[in-house]
Amino acid sequence: MEKSLPLHLLHAKNFTIIINRSHAILHFIAILFLLHYRLSPFFFQGAGTSTTVPATLPWLLIFASELLLSLSWLMSRSFHWRPVNRTVFPERLPPDGELPAIDVFVCTADPNKEPTVEVMNTVISAMTLDYPPEKLHVYVSDDAGSDATLRCTKEAWNFATCWVPFCRRYGIGTGCPDVYFSSSGDDHGEFKGSEFKAEREKMEKKYEVLTQRLRTIVQDRDVALSSNARDHSSMIEVINEYPREEMQEDEVKMPLLVYVSREKRPSHHHNFKAGALNVLLRVSATMSNSPYILVLDCDMYCNDPASARQAMCYYCDPQTSPSIAFVQFPQTFWNVRENDIYDGQLRSTFKIYWPGIDGVEGPFLSGTNYYIKREALMGNFRKQEDLRALKRSFGPSNDFIKTLVEDHKPNFINDGESSRMLLEKAKVLASCSYENQTTWGSKVGFMYFCVLEDYFTGFTLHRKGWKSVYLDPKRPQFLGTGTTNFNDMSVQWTRWMSGLVSVAISRCCPLIYGPVKMSLVQLMCYSELAFQPLLHCLSLWGFALIPQLCLFNAIHLYPKVSDPNFNIFLIIFVSAISKSLYEIVVVTGGELRTWRNEWRIWMMKSVTCYTYGSLDAVLNKLGVTEASFLPTNKVTDDEQVMLYEKGVFDFRAAPMFVAPMVTVILVNIAAFVGAFVRVLVGDGGDGYLEKMAGQMFLSLYILVSNYAVIEGMVLRKDKASIPLSVTFLSAVFSVFFLLIGSYVLC
Numbered sequence: 001m002e003k004s005l006p007l008h009l010l011h012a013k014n015f016t017i018i019i020n021r022s023h024a025i026l027h028f029i030a031i032l033f034l035l036h037y038r039l040s041p042f043f044f045q046g047a048g049t050s051t052t053v054p055a056t057l058p059w060l061l062i063f064a065s066e067l068l069l070s071l072s073w074l075m076s077r078s079f080h081w082r083p084v085n086r087t088v089f090p091e092r093l094p095p096d097g098e099l100p101a102i103d104v105f106v107c108t109a110d111p112n113k114e115p116t117v118e119v120m121n122t123v124i125s126a127m128t129l130d131y132p133p134e135k136l137h138v139y140v141s142d143d144a145g146s147d148a149t150l151r152c153t154k155e156a157w158n159f160a161t162c163w164v165p166f167c168r169r170y171g172i173g174t175g176c177p178d179v180y181f182s183s184s185g186d187d188h189g190e191f192k193g194s195e196f197k198a199e200r201e202k203m204e205k206k207y208e209v210l211t212q213r214l215r216t217i218v219q220d221r222d223v224a225l226s227s228n229a230r231d232h233s234s235m236i237e238v239i240n241e242y243p244r245e246e247m248q249e250d251e252v253k254m255p256l257l258v259y260v261s262r263e264k265r266p267s268h269h270h271n272f273k274a275g276a277l278n279v280l281l282r283v284s285a286t287m288s289n290s291p292y293i294l295v296l297d298c299d300m301y302c303n304d305p306a307s308a309r310q311a312m313c314y315y316c317d318p319q320t321s322p323s324i325a326f327v328q329f330p331q332t333f334w335n336v337r338e339n340d341i342y343d344g345q346l347r348s349t350f351k352i353y354w355p356g357i358d359g360v361e362g363p364f365l366s367g368t369n370y371y372i373k374r375e376a377l378m379g380n381f382r383k384q385e386d387l388r389a390l391k392r393s394f395g396p397s398n399d400f401i402k403t404l405v406e407d408h409k410p411n412f413i414n415d416g417e418s419s420r421m422l423l424e425k426a427k428v429l430a431s432c433s434y435e436n437q438t439t440w441g442s443k444v445g446f447m448y449f450c451v452l453e454d455y456f457t458g459f460t461l462h463r464k465g466w467k468s469v470y471l472d473p474k475r476p477q478f479l480g481t482g483t484t485n486f487n488d489m490s491v492q493w494t495r496w497m498s499g500l501v502s503v504a505i506s507r508c509c510p511l512i513y514g515p516v517k518m519s520l521v522q523l524m525c526y527s528e529l530a531f532q533p534l535l536h537c538l539s540l541w542g543f544a545l546i547p548q549l550c551l552f553n554a555i556h557l558y559p560k561v562s563d564p565n566f567n568i569f570l571i572i573f574v575s576a577i578s579k580s581l582y583e584i585v586v587v588t589g590g591e592l593r594t595w596r597n598e599w600r601i602w603m604m605k606s607v608t609c610y611t612y613g614s615l616d617a618v619l620n621k622l623g624v625t626e627a628s629f630l631p632t633n634k635v636t637d638d639e640q641v642m643l644y645e646k647g648v649f650d651f652r653a654a655p656m657f658v659a660p661m662v663t664v665i666l667v668n669i670a671a672f673v674g675a676f677v678r679v680l681v682g683d684g685g686d687g688y689l690e691k692m693a694g695q696m697f698l699s700l701y702i703l704v705s706n707y708a709v710i711e712g713m714v715l716r717k718d719k720a721s722i723p724l725s726v727t728f729l730s731a732v733f734s735v736f737f738l739l740i741g742s743y744v745l746c
């Protein structure tokens with residue numbers, strides 16, 4: 001009977017669905033009223049309307065801001081359309097012998113920003129996944145081609161030969177040694193007996209030796225090597241072949257571990273992470289050719305060994321498997337705190353948006369923590385005979401083509417000789433010219449079209465009709481390093497926003513390129529995200545400056561408080577705030593300050609990262625600049641961590657990320673203080689306060705929300721406060737805005 005029991009279940013969150021949809025309707029009606037209010041003076045003049053336009057240009061500009069934000073809001077309703085939950089039953093999976101094999105890809109690119117000890121912890125943790133070891137193959141992609149990383153991988157392997165059996169024997173729940181030994185967590189039970197305790201101590205010592213060795217290797221590494229990160233030949237090594245330092249008495253099977261560093265030459269574009277992943281796709285095909293692939297960023301360690309079996313609950317179900325391209329787990333971060341001032345945890349993405357579209361065609365591909373089907377990336381060519389066509393598409397390697405046409409079984413035998421031959425062939429596959437005149441990155445594999453390879457590859461898959469699944473079990477399956485300082489966050493978000501806008505303004509814009517096999521809801525999701533940076537930065541710049549410049553010049557843009565139309569704005573404001581409070585507090589069990597943090601950082605990002613990202617994408621499109629992928633810094637700095645943990649902003653970021661915020665704050669201060677003085681002195685004339693209340697409130701709201709900036713500018717004197725030079729520069733900008741703005745607008 002066991003067989004008939006489902007491997008997985010889907011539950012719609014009915015209550016949230018009702019709330020979401022009713023709120024959407026009410027909010028939408030309020031927006032219609034707003035449209036009517038803004039347009040009526042132009043269309044219904046004289047027909048009993050009480051609205052008059054004080055100044056046409058600012059009126060139109062603020063209306064445009066309202067429209068853009070409303071448009072984004074409207075499209076984003078698709079993310080709230082049908083939130084669901086999923087449950088899986090891995091205990092009902094077929095026996096181990098029948099499980100499909102998995103290749104794990106771990107990508108690293110820069111040993112200076114990605115500490116090798118952490119990368120190795122990720123690699124080791126992947127080897128401890130609860131899966132038959134002969135069906136698990138771990139590939140480390142080193143884009144820096146660093147000899148130190150190769151040597152460290154060998155050391156990690158040596159350690160893993162003891163660590164993996166230890167974890168399996170004692171059912172250790174945390175396969176990442178660093179985390180296991182540094183936490184006083186669940187696995188250290190006395191109940192496991194004295195033998196366990198002794199073993200554990202032994203392992204701990206071994207781990208200390210490992211970290212020591214890794215550090216020495218990293219310290220000794222040839223300094224000249226860093227200059228070779230962009231210019232080096234390919235290197236592939238099967239680490240399992242190295243003689244172990246000490247043989248285990250009860251030899252336990254180990255997963256395959258392969259180090260891959262693709263060839264890189266300055267003359268060839270390396271296509272960043274997508275390029276690295278495509279090399280791994282080819283190399284792994286000739287070695288293990290597993291039908292499923294787990295992709296991990298180098299800092300995303302497996303926090304729990306269960307994810308592979310959880311994902312297999314979908315792939316082992318003949319009903320769902322044929323349509324699913326990937327099973328996505330959320331990105332979760334070990335270093336984010338409750339008071340997450342930079343919203344490094346990406347709460348709304350992984351707790352609201354992804355469950356929201358999971359009920360439609362599934363979540364977006366999110367860079368890491370997903371089990372993807374090889375066939376979805378490569379296509380199905382099992383009975384294809386036209387070799388020439390295949391070679392045109394996939395490149396000249398017969399060995400690789402063979403893996404596509406035949407129902408290929410892994411042909412890697414760990415005997416030295418055949419592996420040597422295979423490695424020679426694999427090296428060809430990792431050369432930088434291999435993809436010349438092929439469709440790698442444009443039709444097959446991971447897509448090169450934009451630096452956000454995950455978004456665009458997922459989009460292409462959904463567009464072809466594939467579906468995806470979102471699994472968010474209680475215990476985080478993967479944990480990574482989130483950004484916890486202003487500079488790293490800004491750099492990362494600028495890249496993401498640039499990637500999104502580059503899609504939005506291209507021929508692949510979801511609005512025109514999407515509608516093949518995607519539902520309208522899914523299409524709206526992809527479009528909303530692609531256009532979000534543009535829509536939000538334009539509208540937020542509008543909200544941050546237009547009403548204030550008008551306030552400064554005593555021009556009112558909102559209805560009088562006594563005017564019934566004032567309620568439209570009040571309702572929209574309250575409705576937006578209460579919906580996000582509902583999501584944060586009720587749906588995700590957050591706190592009030594989470595709400596404050598998210599709204600504040602959203603305003604800050606809109607005038608910086610969203611703006612720069614959009615600009616960058618436009619400049620790339622015009623050919624003025626080139627797309628780039630600066631890997632996010634994963635080195636933690638104690639001082640920065642301390643500030644973050646105290647909830648204090650670290651403004652030691654590039655001035656370009658700080659100055660726009662300070663400028664906005666200064667303009668708002670000028671406008672608000674000016675208006676306030678007018679009220680006090682009674683200089684504004686009759687009904688001034690009533691007319692200006694909306695704008696004064698907006699300014700005050702911006703100032704109160706961003707009090708942290710004022711504090712960093714005026715009150716704080718520490719190293720991480722806003723430097724005087726930046727404040728001065730921003731003061732010049734704000735005077736410029738006030739003068740030019742007043743001249744142009746009024």
Ligand SMILES: O=c1ccn([C@@H]2O[C@H](COP(=O)(O)OP(=O)(O)O[C@H]3O[C@H](CO)[C@@H](O)[C@H](O)[C@H]3O)[C@@H](O)[C@H]2O)c(=O)[nH]1
Pocket residue numbers: 107108109110114141143271272273276296297298299366367368451452453454492495496629630631632633
């Ligand atoms: O040329 C490159 C650049 C990056 N990477 C690797 O890609 C991963 C992600 O890079 P990271 O610097 O951590 O970027 P994040 O912004 O933190 O990553 C998010 O955004 C990326 C897209 O911009 C996705 O690829 C990631 O999976 C997603 O976690 C890391 O393991 C890097 O080592 C490469 O292998 N080659």
Ligand SMILES: [Mn+2]
Pocket residue numbers: 297299480632
């Ligand atoms: Mn990252």
